[in-house]
Amino acid sequence: MGTSVTHTSLHSTPSSEIYSPFVVSAVFQKYGIENANGRIYPEHVLKRETEKYQVAIKERRAYGELNHPESSVIDLGRVCMNIVELHWVGRTLIGEMEIPISEGFRKYGVVSTLADMVAQWIVSGLKIGVSSRGLGTVSQLGGKVIVNDDYEIVCWDVVSQPSTPMAWIDMEEEGIKPYIEENIETKKETFSFAESQIPI
DSSP, rough: OOOEEEEEEESOOOOOOOOOEEEEEEEEEOOOOOOOOEEEEOOOHHHHHHHHOOOHHTTTEEEEEEEEESSSSOOGGEEEEEEEEEEETTTTTEEEEEEEHHHHHHHHHOOOOOOHHHHHHTTTTTTOOEEEEEEEEEEEETTEEOOOOTTEEEEEEEEOOOOSOOBBBSSSGGGGGGGGGOHHHHHHOOOOOOEEOOOO
């Protein structure tokens, strides 16, 4: 069932505050840290996939949906953002995303799309985040779940409860600085254990 978008006039959001393109900052991912799903993403896996994802960014097709769907295919009818830049700060992947707001929202604060809805939450100061969507398997090691080398990033989606710790969105890069973890372990990653075929 599709998500219905309510058309409302948002008098609390002056049109003078809304610019197009509407670009915001976010924490997208962290390596070597257990996430809310109990998984740990190795450094080499995330950095490899982030490098591959640069192609989608350059071609302006780094889309993300509102909430995680069950499918691994991106539904253009649910797209609410497009990532425009990603880079690493320590073990934290941060960057910028463009929220493709409508002219009605930009000029009058009228919510008519999912992107408008996300933008309204952000300018209202509500805390929302991002979470990656990908395909691959995991392995068990000493009670830890490690993402395997076959992992492939599909995209990042806008969510209310990000799986990556403190993967929040803010209107300014300054606002996400408290969520950045820069400490990097110098210990070399060595994973050798039985594989469990669990899709991510």
